[in-house]
Amino acid sequence: MVLHYGELVNHVNHHFGSRHFAEDVVHDVCIQLMENPPVTEIRAPLSYLRKVSMHRALDRTRHEKVGADYLAKLPDDGDSHFYDGAAALEFAQKIAQIKQMIEALPRKQRQVFLLHQLHEIPQHEIAVKMGISANMVSRHFNKALASITIARKQLSL
Secondary structure, three states: OHHHHHHHHHHHHHHHOOHHHHHHHHHHHHHHHHHOOOOOOOOOHHHHHHHHHHHHHHHHHHHHHHHHHHHHHOOOOOOOOOOOHHHHHHHHHHHHHHHHHHHOOOHHHHHHHHHHHHOOOOHHHHHHHHOOOHHHHHHHHHHHHHHHHHHHHHHOO
């Protein structure tokens, strides 16, 4: 990857017209490949890297377009850029309370809850990962959910 960095940046820059964007894309690809290396042998590394970089650039461009389209549809009421410190503080406090509720769960319940809710891993995969039955995963999840629901009611969240 290091050997082809400049060439990849130039390739993406040529197609998208922004060197900064191209550098970000190539960095994203580098991280992606470090976290999830290819399982098969790559016969033409430069071609592979170019293709992956172009796919990442297209994905990123589409993502930015969706965000821009969403912002364009928001009503312009004049106060849309106003920063409400009280609302931000209230939000931060609620996040801290939710974090405390989750941290207060027993270890296995917390682990199952986070894997299923935050990482969106199906319960049967969690069972395999943790080496327990799917029924136990379901029990841990339901207990965690019940505990969090009770805590939310007590805190009026």
